[in-house]
Amino acid sequence: MSKRRSITLAAIAAAIAIAIGIFLSFAIHWFPVQASAQAHNTDRLYHILMIASIPIFVLVVAVILYSVWQFRMKPGEELTDGPPIHGNTRLEVFWTAIPAILMLGMVGYSFVILHDNEKRPAHEIQVGVTGQQFYWSFQYPPSVTGGAEINSYDLYLPDNESVYFNMRSKDVIHAFYIPAFRLQDDVVPGITTHYLATPDRVGTYPVVCNLLCGVGHSLMRTTVHVVTPTQFRAWINSQLHASSSSTGKFSTVRGSSG
Amino acid sequence: MEAASIANAPAHGGHGHGAGDHHGPPPANHSSRVEAPLLGMMLFIISEVMIFGAFFTAYFFIRIAEGNPWPAPGMHLPVPVAGVNTAILISSSFTLHWAEKSIKHGNRFAFKAGMFTTFMLGCTFLFIQINEYANIGFAPQDHAQQTIFYSLTGLHGAHVFIGLLILLSVTVRAFRGHYSPESHRGVEVPGIYWHFVDIMWIVVYTSVYIL
Amino acid sequence: MAAKLRAPGFYRAGWLMVAGVGFATLLTWLVRMSTGHATFHHFLSGEAVLTVSLLAVPLAFLVGIGGFDYWFYWATGRPTRPEDHSGHGAHTWKDYFRINTDHKVIGVQYLVNSFFFLLVGGLLAMLMRAQLAQPGSHFVSANTYNGLFSVHATILIFLFMVPVFAGFGNFVIPLMIGAPDMAFPRLNALSFWLLPVAGIIMMLSFLAPGGAFADGWTAYAPLSTDAPVGQMFFSIGVQFAGASSIMTALNFLVTIITMRAPGMSFFRLPLLVWANFATSLLVVIATPFIAASQFFVLLDRALGFNFFNAAKGGDVLMYQHIFWFYSHPAVYIMILPGFGIISEVIAVKSRKPIFGYRMMAFSLLAIVGLGFTVWAHHMFTSGMANWIRIPMSITTAIIAVPTGIKVFSWLATLWRGILHLDTPMLFALGFITTFTLGGISGIMLAMVPFDIHVSSTYFIVAHIHYVLFGGSLMTIFAGAYYWFPKMTGRMYDERLGKWHFWTTFVFMNLTFGPMHVLGLEGMPRRVATYAAQFADLNMWISIASFALGLSTLLFIYNMVNSWRGGPRAEANPWRGMTLEWLVSSPPPVFNFDRVPTVVGGPYEYGVPGAVHGILAPTPAPVVAAGSGMAHAPS
């Protein structure tokens, strides 16, 4: 096979591999369902990253396979050496510059997404999150409940409304991670950490502790219920009711946690 | 006999094989103007600077990032006493320098006197430091500022202690008649370490007691 | 008997270690007594004695086997024993169990010790995978599981990856630069013996009350500062391993700077030497930070200091900053020497000069520099100030550029070469493939919004193993096969080697590839059990990982068997140009009868008549003969 033809062949094979790779990156559902505005953004970033990375990976593998195919030692070449090529400045500049530009583009785009994800909307509700070995509890301030503060083991959030979590730890570091939202942050003793989520799909989704916090770490899970605003109001009211009928200042309602 | 064996023993584990030794490896080429023990000590000091750097990072986080008041309420730092102590340590650097110069010029008496004085000054520093700990009136368990106070000064104290052990061995060897104007690397290399320990104290003193 | 107890060796080490325990007991008792009943209820506390013993006993051991003898003689001004070079060379296998000052013996000690710990760490991984095969499994308890992965990672990082490269460096660097030994042979011996000490401490932690240290290899405070006493085995074990790597790095730097053969300018150094030079810089600058971070944990836990006690003004995030300021550079400590190995193998096996030699050297230095500016990419979700994410994300992404230069230059070296596809080369090519994949997943992690989703999930576990197993370990296998003939004087079994490569490559991808998927789906790492939705893939991963474990046994079998009875190797089976191939296999005790002279670049394959170095008698290098300072004219 002539050199020209073998290179063409390899290039075609590589192009097909890239196409298949990119196709798969879209066709397969890699992620949990998208249940927040941030999830849409982050998944889009993922797809862009895949579109940028798959060709690079395929290029590297293609060169290796092509070299193995074309340049492997043939009988009689045991003692021969290859051509003494020491370098090529144009090529070296090229493969320094292109990745650099690509990287800056990728980081730049990721910052755009980051900015989007963290932009505080005009209206948001605040929810307190407390982590301790080995369970979560949630605090709804009066601004949300319209009455007393609610302390609950259940997490209910209204659909299509931004929520700003204020997270505190009572002991060691935990991480408050909601895969369906594509969001997490550590819950650190001594400081309050925050993040913003905008649920946009009704349903229940897993919440997991995502930072090693001791023996119970793997079981420190709960669920988040994203409900319609009316259902949310109803839930708040039921909590308020439960708390006013109990004697303590704040009721601690252990819900039927998932 | 003894002199020969001294000449054959570079400060920090070089090859140490003698001239008449025919079984050893070929002499290595010397590809740098810097001598190996000296370079080794310099690199080691880089590591040491980094370990102080890590402790200063902790200091930075506790005092500045956390915004803890400095010194903490009720934490009285004996600035003048420590100042005197600083002067003592700094003067030990000068006496050491004097000792180094003396051995280069072959003045054995001054060399011995210099080493001995340096060693005693170092001991005095450490003694005063320990005394300070005993009477300072707070403990590292109290609060983060006290923790970092003890840690920085304690880390430095540990270095003084190690430095003193090294100085002690140099002094002992000095009194046993080792070193000569031609061969004094065994004084110089430990000397660098001691100067480093002194300079580090100035940094610690400034940031902990003064600023 | 009395003589045995006094002479350096295991007998003396034995009784000194017992004395060490006694010393620790006495010391803690004295300290507690002097502090009084106000602070302590009991003046004797098992935990306190254990903690102090962890420091005292290893030191006693090192003194016992003779690690400090020379310096002790020197310091007290007694005549040091005349150097008769009895510490050089190994005549029986027993010589490998002594303090030995020959860099080749130390190199072998390092390598064998490291591969032993690879087996230990790998075995722990097998136990982990048994536990993870099914959700809700009770193969081990949650606490034991946490101990398993913590010790797995700690042993594989601090006792396998870091020292195994020091082992290659020890054996090969002096030969490559034409030096008779390392600059400080005694320091070299000591730095080796610190390693088994550290490893044994870490393994023994499983016997500690409360179980092994179980806070991951990252040991985040404040979990670690009020963990059971097993945590001290980590904090202290790491100090010994860290001290060892600093000593070796100093030694490498001084050796490379001051002991190169005549004509061996920096730009004639083989890239393996360059790589170790760069790595050693990282070690010398970064390692003190992990030492400090573990001192802090030690002080907090054992003495009640408040570095990380938020209630008393301590700063929890400070731990992570200090830890990662070491541990990010540490990941380059674990890959840069591998880059060096790959450069050697690819040039020799493609029969072509390395493409863009100078850029290869500069890109190493660029990675060293950049490596210090990216640590907080491990902290994107740590709760630190938001703005720090921006510069760290940019610098992290930029690291792809120097790394890319290396990958592309290797590819260009392959191009139009004459590829000898034997085992080292297969591992080199496999390395490029899997490392690129792992590097790309790293780049994805550098993108903050994406990292916020997958941080601390199995995506990270996948990244770790693609770069560490698919990256570093592949280079180690390549290097082990490549220098096996030189080190042992025997050839390995090529057929078995190829089997080893293919099984490793295939099962490695089958094991760690699906972890990406688990991570994207949101499976957390460091969990002893997991939600049912992840069951299928985990079962798959566990099965593949057992096969991967078996493939490693092929390697061990090949090495052991070939060492004992393989065919004799020639001096230069690969037709390599670098200086180590000029001497016999294995090299003579003092490497060279006369220091060689270097007259050209190290990779001039295909250049007619080119030579790198010559052994022939040369105009002797100017040495102040008889000065006693053999390599140090004044």
Ligand code: HEA
């Ligand atoms: C050998 C070890 C090693 C190596 C070499 C790397 C290399 C890299 N790593 Fe990795 N990393 C680890 C070991 C390693 N890592 C470990 C152990 C952890 C987990 C620690 C823990 O929490 O336990 C970790 C975690 C980790 C994180 C934190 C994730 C988290 O916890 O949330 C991040 C984030 O940025 C990251 C990024 C990178 C990047 C950008 C590189 C880059 O250096 C990669 C550069 C290489 C390439 C990109 C491929 C080749 C280049 C080309 C072919 C050029 C063209 C390419 C492009 C233009 C993209 N790593």
Ligand code: HEA
């Ligand atoms: C440094 C290199 C390195 C290497 C080589 C490996 C090798 C392997 N690792 Fe590990 N791993 C890490 C570094 C490494 N790992 C790190 C840094 C972490 C993070 C830990 C943390 O979260 O703190 C981690 C975490 C980690 C996890 C995640 C744990 C968790 O988060 O819950 C898993 C899970 O599958 C895993 C699996 C494996 C497997 C299957 C192998 C296989 O490759 C192992 C293959 C097996 C062998 C090589 C040995 C074969 C030997 C035998 C079969 C028997 C031998 C017999 C005797 C000894 C008598 N590793």
Ligand code: CUA
């Ligand atoms: Cu809480 Cu993990």
Ligand SMILES: [Cu+2]
């Ligand atoms: Cu990193």
